Amino acid sequence: MLTDYSLKMPKNIHAGEHALEQLEEILSDDIQKIVIFTDKGLLKLGLVDVPIKIIEEKGINYTILSDIPAEPNYHQAQTMIDEFKKEKADFIIAVGGGSVMDVAKLASILATDEYTVKDLLENPLLAKKQVTSLMIPSTAGTGAEATPNAIVGVPEKDLKIGIVNSEMIADFVLLDGRMTKDLPKPIAASTGVDALCHAIECFTSAKANPISNTFALEALDLIMNNIIEACTNPDALDAKRKMLLGSFYAGIAITASGTTAVHALSYPLGGKYHIAHGVSNAILLTPVMKFNEPVIKDLLAVAYDRVVKDGDKELSVDKKSTYMINQLEIIVKVLEIPTSLKTFNVPEEDLDGLVAAGMEVTRLLVNNKREVTPEDARNIYLQIM
Ligand SMILES: NC(=O)c1ccc[n+]([C@@H]2O[C@H](COP(=O)([O-])OP(=O)(O)OC[C@H]3O[C@@H](n4cnc5c(N)ncnc54)[C@H](O)[C@@H]3O)[C@@H](O)[C@H]2O)c1
Ligand SMILES: [Zn+2]
Structure with missing residues (x-):
């Protein structure tokens, strides 16, 4: 067993039957623009409805990015992050499984043009947290809402590679049973x-x-x-x-x-x-x-x-x-x-x-x-x- 050890974890965790409603308190008045990362299937299932309702009631500007394929490779992740950068968001919400959360976590440290996902494959520690992030897992699951990891496919190596950088750890996590209720x-x-x-x-x-x-x-x-x-x-x-x-x-x-x-x-x-x-x-x-x-x-x-x-x-x-x-x-x-x-x-x-x-x-x-x-x-x- 290791003799020296440590733990970094998300700062704010809400769990239980009504965890989603905590979003109302979390979203402070100084937030200008939210980007919601999710995927098309989850949008259709209405799994993003509660967060959207709360954001709209608060009158905060938001955009939904939902073109995330399951288990994206690094090119696909970069395409989403390029879309994200155009939005100049100051708050990220991810609603989805590991695929969605991993892209959102990468976005939270790649909001400027300084580095790309490819750069992080070579040196994962280059980038620092730029945008506050909140994870709502819809599978149970990868645990990506807790980890500093983002896993992307690397087609030229026929491999998936984990990018590990503690700056990617989410600021907020909402664990709400409603999200996984109807998982096939x-x-x-x-x-x-x-x-x-x-x-x-x-x-x-x-x-x-x-x-x-x-x-x-x-x-x-x-x-x-x-x-x-x-x-x-x-x-x-x-x-x-x-x-x-x-x-x-x-x-x-x-x-x-x-x-x-x-x-x-x-x-x-x-x-x-x-x-x-x-x-x-x-x-x-x-x-x-x-x-x-x-x-x-x-x-x-x-x-x-x-x-x-x-x-x-x-x-x-x-x-x-x-x-x-x-x-x-x-x-x-x-x-x-x-x-x-x-x-x-x-x-x-x-x-x-x-x-x-x-x-x-x-x-x-x-x-x-x-x-x-x-x-x-x-x-x-x-x-x-
Ligand atoms: N970052 C980490 O620490 C970490 C850990 C393990 C795995 N991963 C990565 O996460 C990815 C896998 O994530 P995953 O297993 O959560 O699956 P996923 O995010 O790829 O989702 C799989 C499918 O399930 C659907 N789905 C998700 N939630 C649903 C719901 N509530 N109801 C109906 N359909 C739903 C999605 O739309 C998608 O079609 C892989 O890329 C893996 O490498 C990351
Ligand atoms: Zn795993």
């Missing part, structure tokens, strides 16, 4: 498993520490005990609210520690085949946990004691650890998320390229407690081919 099951499932991965990876990360463990364990408890109910029962509002909180906590855990080989090996699957982020993590979750098991058993046993409400505390570490990995596998299966790359017609001859691209994600591979050699990465990818 496949999206709820894959984004929920993404949050699950954040929690279990951060708890077993080489960068884990007392602060990140506090959030990762609580996130794991909330997510493992609510994900199936939240994804399969449209009326399970309490479970959905707990997922939203769990994914936020898991985002804080990412900020305080870091994800590991599940996310590292998943980036080429998103970058090259455009497999949704949550799905590619779900595919890798069990194989990577089994690979890591010899060195994380004790931690999985601690997680068992916390998460399994009717568990037997007297069980051996081996049994607790096996139980936890089985549960992760069961969650992915019950939620009917693909467990193999066969679903995406990935040819076996791509294996070498996948291994090479996965091994490039050293930012996250160094967090994996068991060293991942190219041979190990190849074996893991082979298992999911």
